[in-house]
Amino acid sequence: MKFSRRVFHLTLATLAVSALSAAGCRKKTDEIPVGAFLSLSGADSTFGTDTRDGIELATDEVNAAGGIKGKKVRVFYEDDRSTTQEASQKVRQLIDRDGVVAVLGEVASSRTLAGGLVANTSHVPLITPSSTAVDVTQGRDWVFRVCFTDDQQGRVAARYVKNDLKKTKVGIFYVAQDTYSSGLAKSFRDEFKKLGGEIVADKGYQKGDTNFTTYLNELKAQNPEIIFVPNYYNDMVPIARQARQVGIPGSIFMGGDGWDSSNLLEGAGAELEGASFTNHYAPDVPWPNSKKFVAAFHAKYKHDPSSLAAQGYDAAGLLFDAMRRAPQITPEAIRKAIAETTGFSGATGTLSIDPNRNASKSIVVVRIKDKKFTFASEIPAE
Numbered sequence: 001m002k003f004s005r006r007v008f009h010l011t012l013a014t015l016a017v018s019a020l021s022a023a024g025c026r027k028k029t030d031e032i033p034v035g036a037f038l039s040l041s042g043a044d045s046t047f048g049t050d051t052r053d054g055i056e057l058a059t060d061e062v063n064a065a066g067g068i069k070g071k072k073v074r075v076f077y078e079d080d081r082s083t084t085q086e087a088s089q090k091v092r093q094l095i096d097r098d099g100v101v102a103v104l105g106e107v108a109s110s111r112t113l114a115g116g117l118v119a120n121t122s123h124v125p126l127i128t129p130s131s132t133a134v135d136v137t138q139g140r141d142w143v144f145r146v147c148f149t150d151d152q153q154g155r156v157a158a159r160y161v162k163n164d165l166k167k168t169k170v171g172i173f174y175v176a177q178d179t180y181s182s183g184l185a186k187s188f189r190d191e192f193k194k195l196g197g198e199i200v201a202d203k204g205y206q207k208g209d210t211n212f213t214t215y216l217n218e219l220k221a222q223n224p225e226i227i228f229v230p231n232y233y234n235d236m237v238p239i240a241r242q243a244r245q246v247g248i249p250g251s252i253f254m255g256g257d258g259w260d261s262s263n264l265l266e267g268a269g270a271e272l273e274g275a276s277f278t279n280h281y282a283p284d285v286p287w288p289n290s291k292k293f294v295a296a297f298h299a300k301y302k303h304d305p306s307s308l309a310a311q312g313y314d315a316a317g318l319l320f321d322a323m324r325r326a327p328q329i330t331p332e333a334i335r336k337a338i339a340e341t342t343g344f345s346g347a348t349g350t351l352s353i354d355p356n357r358n359a360s361k362s363i364v365v366v367r368i369k370d371k372k373f374t375f376a377s378e379i380p381a382e
């Protein structure tokens, strides 16, 4: 009895010590702790790893230049394994355990919605590099983005198809239950109809589908001049391959920013020759800051950055810029400084944060040529 009580007390003491060290072990007073939650593994792992590379480059640069207010920035990375549930948990951990003063992430809108709720209720500012769904920032004073919204993106894509490509008959093929895909499809559909265009086929597939032949045959039967497919690259590879098998030319496909991945080019670059998509950036975009970024990225990683890396770099860069302008390094002062950002010049163009905490900036149309993403045109902020 005596012995077991002693063991019990020892265990309690050990638990208390390890809890204390867990709370304090990652945080140091001479550093500014920033959190990043990303899909570093799981279905969308390149989203996370590409973004992390961009954040790392921005962090190296700020620290090499002496840090902020005499302190080095330290970014704590957490892997949410591409799930919404872990996205919330990881943001919770970053705030409660690591005491971060701001959070960066996520890429997929569904996961930023989950993590953003935690940051918003905890009053810690969060900047998403690339989540475009409209509701990500809506009604959340602590959630910002450095990208355009799907409302803008869908409108730009519709106008591009109607006014520049001069096509009037369009098919839409999207992921029925996905926040990003169905939101972007809706914005495109509404604008294209408003412009007097005709939607000849409109089909939603299910997340996890792998055989698209029946859908593709149904789309083809309606003779669309363009098929708008606002999904992620990992679905677009089998869709493009199966489209070729049923005799749909790759050049009639148009997508959104979710297509941006070297995996799309490796998996279906040939099948998608001539296809276009709206995006944040292209490696050959003629903006001076993008060129500087591409050169620095190349020197560090020995390959071209994806747009996700460029967005990660800008989210971190804008946060560091706000921290420099903030009178103190507290979540509230940082939030205020982020909201006041105007004319920030990043790798993905010059941007200002609007009153709804979204970025006002240009959209780029990218064309797939010789298995490469090439800059086709720039559409200025509305």
Ligand code: PHE
Pocket (backbone or CB within 6 Å): 047, 107, 108, 109, 110, 130, 131, 132, 133, 180, 232, 257, 258, 259, 260, 307, 308
């Ligand atoms: N915009 C997408 C979303 O909101 C994320 C994404 C951005 C994916 C860029 C790929 C490239 O879910």
